[in-house]
Amino acid sequence: EAQVTQNPRYLITVTGKKLTVxxxxxxxxxxxxxYRQDPGLGLRQIYYSMNVEVTDKGDVPEGYKVSRKEKRNxxxxxxxxxxxxxxxxFCASRPRTPTDTxxxxxxxxxxxx
Amino acid sequence: xxxxxxxxxxLIILEGKNCTLQCNYTVSPFSNLRWYKQDTGRxxxxxxxxxxxxxxxxxxxxxATLDADTKQSSLHITASQLSDSASYICVVKRxxxxxxxxxxxxxxxxxxx
Numbered sequence: 001e002a003q004v005t006q007n008p009r010y011l012i013t014v015t016g017k018k019l020t021v022x023x024x025x026x027x028x029x030x031x032x033x034x035y036r037q038d039p040g041l042g043l044r045q046i047y048y049s050m051n052v053e054v055t056d057k058g059d060v061p062e063g064y065k066v067s068r069k070e071k072r073n074x075x076x077x078x079x080x081x082x083x084x085x086x087x088x089x090f091c092a093s094r095p096r097t098p099t100d101t102x103x104x105x106x107x108x109x110x111x112x113x
Numbered sequence: 114x115x116x117x118x119x120x121x122x123x124l125i126i127l128e129g130k131n132c133t134l135q136c137n138y139t140v141s142p143f144s145n146l147r148w149y150k151q152d153t154g155r156x157x158x159x160x161x162x163x164x165x166x167x168x169x170x171x172x173x174x175x176x177a178t179l180d181a182d183t184k185q186s187s188l189h190i191t192a193s194q195l196s197d198s199a200s201y202i203c204v205v206k207r208x209x210x211x212x213x214x215x216x217x218x219x220x221x222x223x224x225x226x
Binding site for chain 2: 050
């Protein structure tokens with residue numbers, strides 16, 4: 001089944017404790033993105049990658065890191081999480097085609113205490 | 114400034130009734146517009162995508178319209194079902210960007226029996 005998977009789905013952590021949220025897609029898509037979704041603000045792009053070893057900042061990259069060593073994986077790293085990073089995070093992937101339809105993962109709900 | 118605004122913010126309708134959701138955008142130059150459906154606690158799923166030359170596109174009981182001159186789109190849901198309860202998100206892509214999408218904040222639809 002074609003899908004985007006994220007792990008973990010739920011995470012509660014404390015300020016300053018490094019964490020990684022994994023994202024994997026099995027559709028051989030070139031583009032991958034990370035978004036955060038907060039009430040009243042909609043989805044905002046954190047980082048995106050157009051191919052292996054190619055990453056770029058989105059609208060809200062501060063406090064986050066990403067890497068794209070393999071085409072299928074695009075982990076999101078929070079080196080020193082803070083309470084304002086409490087949010088719902090989505091990974092998405094899409095092929096390099098004109099339709100640009102993104103396929104979203106199930107989401108990771110992160111709480112930073 | 115590139116923006117996407119949706120209305121209403123929330124909507125409650127009776128099962129079997131029709132409804133129309135609105136999306137106004139200022140994103141330019143325009144590439145395409147999508148409507149996504151997001152069930153509570155899940156990732157968004159694409160419903161329709163429309164390019165500059167398309168006025169109407171249907172997907173089952175969902176019909177999207179686009180007026181590129183006035184920069185307005187609507188999503189019409191016919192004969193609503195309880196399973197239509199979700200958030201509907203309008204997303205616009207600019208022509209000259211690789212992977213930047215502009216998201217509306219969504220319309221929360223509740224269908225009651």
